[in-house]
Amino acid sequence: MPRAIYLHVPFCEQICHYCDFNKFFLKNQPIDEYIDDVLTEMARTVEAVPPEGPIESIYVGGGTPTSLSSAQLERLLLGLRNYFPISPEAEWTVEVNPGSADQEKLQMMAAAGVNRLSIGAQTFDSQLLQTINRDHQPGDVLEQILLARQSGITNISVDMMYALPGQTMVHWDESLNELLQLPVTHVSAYALKIEAKTVFYQWWRKGQLSLPEEEFEALMYERMRSVLSEAGLNQYEISNFAVPGYESSHNRVYWQNKEYYGLGAGAHGYTAGVRTVNHGPLPKYMRAIAEGALPYLETHRVTKEEQMEEFMFMGLRMRSGVSRTEFFERYNIDVDDAFPEIVPGLFERGLLNEDEGRLFLTEDGLLLGNEVFEKFLLG
Incomplete structure (x- = not known):
């Protein structure tokens, strides 16, 4: 019985060199038409697999959901509320790139029910941010958090990355120190993995990417565990740390092998014992919706x-x-x-x-x- 929703917004204002998620450069994309289709998918989904109880967690990821205009993002958020019964205590997360959500957009999100942000900081080293092709500066993270808190969203998670090209332990220590100066409740931290169909993969194949050895990556992981633990962030999963009481409800849906709805281009879902994968390319996703179907590329009944x-x-x-x-x-x-x-x-x-x-x-x-x-x- 699904009690969680994942909604995918596949648009970005800049494509990071490491990212293999389903995403498209924002400019000239049919965003409003895509939103129309996602709302249609919501309606068909609840008809095919009706909710049997209130939704307890929602995660809006990407891409960069906040690359949408405030009005566009609001349509999606209110659509969720219109089609699904959402618990008043539900954890409702939206992914945010530093600097991508102004006060007006954050206030809209809070009014719609969003109560948690996942901010993609990745590193606080300006040179490394350029290396991975991020479009923010280190100081933008704090500014984004302060704006969120002023809007009433105080449950803040920050994403970090390590084992980046050219990253030293000094870089990592400095980033961890910067992180701990922020009023955050949760940290997700992952080692860089070279995935196919990324810029880093192309560089790696050509021998143009210098990466840390596995032993050094393990040392960075251990350093992070020690530093975050001393700061009162408890490790509750291999790569996730939280102030007690702020562990991610949505992530635990995945780790506890529970069912969830997956909506949007490229989204994965797990409902009624069946795992689903939506079409990723926008034309294929939108064509499936136009043909009156759910936009499934694959379905698999889990044995x-x-x-x-x-x-x-x-x-x-x-x-x-x-x-x-x-x-x-x-x-x-x-x-x-x-x-x-x-x-x-x-x-x-x-x-x-x-x-x-x-x-x-x-x-x-x-x-x-x-x-x-x-x-x-x-x-």
Whole structure:
């Protein structure tokens, strides 16, 4: 039963060199027509899979949602409220690039129900911002946060990146120090991954991209964990840290393998036991809507075996781990019977531990998370 919504806005005013998300340069795009189509998708979605209860989390991502005009973004936000029953306590997040939302736009968002922002800072080093092709300056992050707080949005998450080309530990320490001067409640921090169809991928293939060694990347990760912990931001997932009580509800939907609606071009969804992927290119997405269909590129009914795999490798991303009891209640089988020899093997290697019926990664397991997750793939 979906209690969450992901809405994708695929427009950007500038394309970052590392980004492989579904996105398009804003200029000359059919934005108003796209919004019309997303509203139509909302109507068809609730008809196909009616909500059985109030929506508890909404995440509007991109792209850059705030690259839209205030009136355009408002149409999408009010559309969500029109088609879906939204809980008064719902966590409602919008992604924001520093400097992309003025006071008027933020006040509109707050009035519509938005109560959380995810701000893409990435780094506080001006040279590194140029390297990754970001269009803001370090000081824009604080200015954006202050404007948000003045508009009544005080739950602020900041995205950071490390292992960037040419980034030293001094750069990373300085960025972490700048981050901790900000009034934020949540931090998401990810190492750079070179993805196909990005500028960085093209440079990497040509040998024109200098990246830190894996060992150095691990040192940066450990430095971040230590610094954020000392500042009172608890690590509740491999790459996410929060002031107690401000952990992301929406992210936990994914990590706990719960269902959610996916709306917009390129969006992924998981409803009624079926995973869906929408068409990414705007012409294909809009053509599907014009033909009276839901804009699915792919649909896949998730088998019980796949559900068990996802429950484990997604749930183990969280520091609290996974519950043996919940696993049995969902799938009517014990973890050890579903994955024979795997759990004992991970215990023996010191990558997995257990406390009061919950399995979780050890300190070593955090550094080798992908290796642990692969063990739970039965296929």
